[in-house]
Amino acid sequence: MDIFDHMETALSDLQSAGNYRVFAELERHCSAFPRATFHEETGDTREVTVWCSNDYLGMGQNPIVTSRMTEIIQKCGAGAGGTRNISGTNHYHVLLERELADLHGKEAALIFSSGYVSNWAALGTILSRIPGIIVYSDALNHASMIEGIRHSRCQKRLFRHNDPAHLRALMAADDPAAPKMVAFESVYSMDGDIAPIKEICDVAEDFGAITYLDEVHAVGMYGPRGGGVAEREGLMDRLTVIEGTLGKAFGVMGGYITGPAVLIDFVRSFASGFIFTTALPPALAAGATASIRHLKESRSERAAHQANVAKVRAALDRRGIPHMNNPSHIVPVMVGNASKCKWISDILLTDFGIYVQPINYPTVPVGTERLRITPTPLHDEADIRHLAESLCALWSQCALARAVA
């Protein structure tokens, strides 16, 4: 078999299934988010409004964050200069870890290059090094958790998505003496549904399991201080580990875990994906700290965000555009066909100046292809109307089914 022929075939299979990924080349405009310049392959450019960013609150351009980053670049330079172990631990990393531990009411925190790496490294390390541990993983957990679990080669049980009764049945069937972990998310990124955190913690407690919660889509966004859904529901102390990202609502980059000091020290001491990599730039750590601190105090971003999410849903409802009804800020507009989804996204971009990336298999199951719309507090009334009207026009053109009111 020729290696390159094999690659060509695999790629053309993706193309014919409509699942080939094309990245939209954007230039984000600081202080004008959600506007960006879209660079076409031809070299032409056009101005677009971004409707699928995970910079949920626009913190990526907030002057509190950007000025702090500029200040620390001037003060400390561009990079960290080493791994955390060898000269790379900067004062601003330590301050960030304290801020994160405080945010989630935990003893300690540890930062990683990204949320992906934090899940992969923390789960991979804990699950591979605790003898006989069994992990119970929600069926819709993110790829980074799945990879961490797979890498650990520990015993694994999949419980049905958001189903504490199934979790209980699985746990009851296992050796009561085996150490156990339950790993799940609060807000699920593609359907925007929210886990029954309390019920899952109740089951975990009955079987003496530790709990690991990915709050990536909730940190900064929910709870009085932006501590996530567990904070909003008064449940942070029920979770052993709360994991999050600095790259979504906090607007910067990086990932982290928070939890008991001994567990954090254990991951710090044994996780290859933490130890053998250059530390985050100090300016980035300082910018993230400024973002977290701001969102701990200020609720106006969260309130404006929720209000805009409600406006988008109402505008779609008025025009019969089907979207998944969920209790979060994620608005999945269902198309149900990979090629149509891609086509709608292309036309929105070229004819309507709207950028929403199509979400196709394997990110979501075949037949549930969608446009994942993420309103921000910075979209205005005209943006919302234009989005809804454009989708309405395309729904007619494509003869797609409408939602019945």
Ligand SMILES: *Cc1c(COP(=O)(O)O)cnc(C)c1O
């Ligand atoms: C985006 C995401 C991650 C990874 O976070 P990054 O900081 O982007 O690497 C982890 N978990 C979930 C559920 C995510 O959606």
